[in-house]
Amino acid sequence: MTLNYPKAWYEHRIALEGDLEIGAGSPPGCRRPAARPAAPPTLETRIAFGTLVELWRRSRGWDAARLAEEAGVAPREVLEIERHPEAEPEPRAVHKLARVLDLPAAVLLELAGLGTLATPSLREEAVRFAARSAPVAPLSPEERDALESFLAAIHRRSAQRG
């Protein structure tokens, strides 16, 4: 292989690179940091949180990448929230998703196991919602009903918090 670009080439190309980040590569194949195991109450509500995010975006015909773009978070953060309830999401990511989902951030933080522990009634609603949701099929009328009921519960909890 030859690699003999003239200095002028480097001047021009390096100016274009500037201070941009350059990293490439996908995390599989690397050592991944181990996720901290969640306490059972937190795990239940996190499963519901992940399911809520997934069903909400599917109800709009969005893939995970579109939701990530709208929220201003990395696509893998959305995928982690949806698929890995054992991992603690970043509070910043939950706030950003709350804005896009137009839901109270404080309650989503409870569901995500961050900050105040979710009340028993919210936990119950969360478990009921997650149990009624089919993970792969398009949103069925039942799933849509379940989603609407759970959203109403979230708003009720928000009203209680004041």
Next chain:
Amino acid sequence: MEENEKKTMTLNLTPREMAVLEELAAKKDLSKTGVMKLALRLLQAVDARTQMGHKFLFENEKTKEKSEMILV
């Protein structure tokens, strides 16, 4: 990557094998030698992963059905 010293090999192919080689060369926009070298690297890489206990699978994109490719 270029080795310091290259070795030459003569390869006898049946008409059918040559036809496949020529078709792949055209499809992949490679010389026939390029195709053979690519095949060698691919086979070695698959073999290395299989030795590690990984499976070599095909997945149907539409149905998500998986089938295993067993290589000797």
Next chain:
Amino acid sequence: MREFRVYLKETATGRLVEASLFDDISDRHLGLWGDTWEGAMEAHCRGRKAGEQPEDHHWDWKVKAEAWRPVLGYHSFALVCDGGLQGLMWVCDFRSARIPAQFGKPLVYVEFLASAPWNRPEIQTPPRYRGVGTVMVGAAVELSRELGYRGRIGLHSLPRAEPFYREACQMTELGYDAADEGLMYYETTDKQADWFRRKR
């Protein structure tokens, strides 16, 4: 192992300085990685939440070398300047292109590419050297040409590096890849590679 003369821009002086690109990550390079990159990365990550840490901070280049050195289809590159390790890259030469016009044709796929911590504005301001990405993408393109792939390369960009591949390298963006942690996949055609190699 071959050594190529390349150039980086030294931020302190604004001048181009000579650097060496090796087409093999040797044990010496891995030693430099362990001795210099790891510590700087750890110091930067201390106290920072997961979302604020460099996305590649946990990459283990020794593990990668152990897995891929015996495999013909994997090639590695190490960039050294002033005795310091400035960049590392592993590529694979048996993956296929996805752009419809060249679908199925082999390309050089960048498996992993990283710059030394002190060359990253997010870690050090100003960065010590600029141009690591340029040198490495140039190397991938030239390897692609050597293999008969006409300069075709592909890669998944880490999220913060998307502007570099999209704008500075003018690579084609093919969308977020759900099969690859949702990272954006980029690819060059042979024409785009020619553009990249053009002197001005």
